[in-house]
Amino acid sequence: MLIRKGYKFRLKLRDGEKQKFSQFAGCCRFAWNKALAVQDERFSNDNAKLLSKTKLLNLLPEWKHESAFLKEVHSQILQQSLIDLDRAYQNFFRRMKKIRGGDFSEGEDPGYPRFKKKFLHDSFRFPQGFRLENRHVYLPRLGWFRFYKSREIEGKPKNVTVTRNGKHWDISVQVEQEIPDPCPVREPSTGLDMGISRFYTCSDGTFSEPLNAFRSLEKKLAREQRKLSRKNKFSRNWKKQKAKVNKLHRKIRDVRLDYLHKHSTALVRRYGRVYAEDLQVKNMSGSAKGTMENPGKNVKAKSGLNKSILDQGWSEFMRQLEYKLAWLGGELVRISPHHTSQACSVCGHISKNNRKSQSRFVCEACGLEINADHNAAINIQTLGQRGLACEANRTSGRQQELSRNGDRVPGLAA
Ligand SMILES: [Zn+2]
Incomplete structure (x- = not known):
């Protein structure tokens, strides 16, 4: 049986390197949001069909011409953002079909693709060109980086996703692994x-x-959120508080x-x-x-x-x-x-x-x-x-x- 699974590790980065990562994530976010705006307009207009994946990808050269900063990052990751968006739409349509078919309860969110926000959804993915050697990963156009290898990676790496996690950056390595077909164990x-x-x-x-543990964290979150609401939006203190709130959100999710x-x-x-x-x-x-x-x-x-x-x-x-x-x-x-x-x-x-x-x-x-x-x-x-x-x-x-x-x-x- 062929299975897919993921491994997540924290990257060990210097401050200068983080800037480059932010730039890569920013360009991907830009491409995703731009493509989503195109598709969203077509979606809102009943007569227009969404652009196919190929047509979407064909827009990239034009965008690079308009926005030169896109040329500074690996084009593979921009393409991957658009492919991910296409998949997000496919998933949305599949869930809509299920909801109409009565498989889901009313009020279930079919997950329409959303615009990405800075810091909150910072990530980019390499479908190829990356390399993994011992405790180091090579990311095209970025270089070799050390990561905290908490466990061995088994299976064949298929892609690497880089994600911002608060002040840090993580990599998730998705692998394909052949495991023996399990004998049915249906008892007890x-x-x-x-x-x-x-x-x-x-x-x-x-x-x-x-x-x-959850409930005490939740109370704390509510308290910090109230504090946030009393601060002037985008002020220095607001940003500090916002970081605190985001950190708690992540903690709750992890726990x-x-x-x-x-x-x-x-x-x-x-x-x-x-x-x-x-x-x-x-x-x-x-x-x-x-x-x-x-x-x-x-x-x-x-x-x-x-x-x-x-x-x-x-x-x-x-x-x-x-x-x-x-x-x-x-x-x-x-x-x-x-x-x-x-x-x-x-x-x-x-x-x-x-x-x-x-x-x-x-x-x-x-x-x-x-x-x-x-x-x-x-x-x-x-x-x-x-x-x-x-x-x-x-x-x-x-x-x-x-x-x-x-x-x-x-x-x-x-
Ligand atoms: Zn009875």
């Missing part, structure tokens, strides 16, 4: 209930605590990603097949809404921000579970939620009143007393095993497109 299986007071609960009763990776890896090491509710459907269902409004004692899922972070966490977690299970020969099976939180896992009696509180489940019919999330996880497993799985969402054969830059292979890489 578990049902998985995603929640708020517990991040997930398995049908054997084990569960994970929610990411608490969350790390948490999700740790837990998804732990799960795929324990189980071969995981049954989980289809989150899009779960989000729309009344029971989930009720859960959001009456979260557990320690949880305040009040703000929209909090909720969206939570949602993101769930779907990213599912995405990780799906590709990690697939790489190891297991599978993620999505089931449509069907009274999973109201039905008794022993006698099957369905009633709203079974749910005494967020965490307590007491069956009116048979008297079963159990943690509510645990009860739901058992129901999910039962539904999954009965074969009520949404067949269309099976994972087999989709491993390729599931993986993304920065993905980690459980068991294959430390």
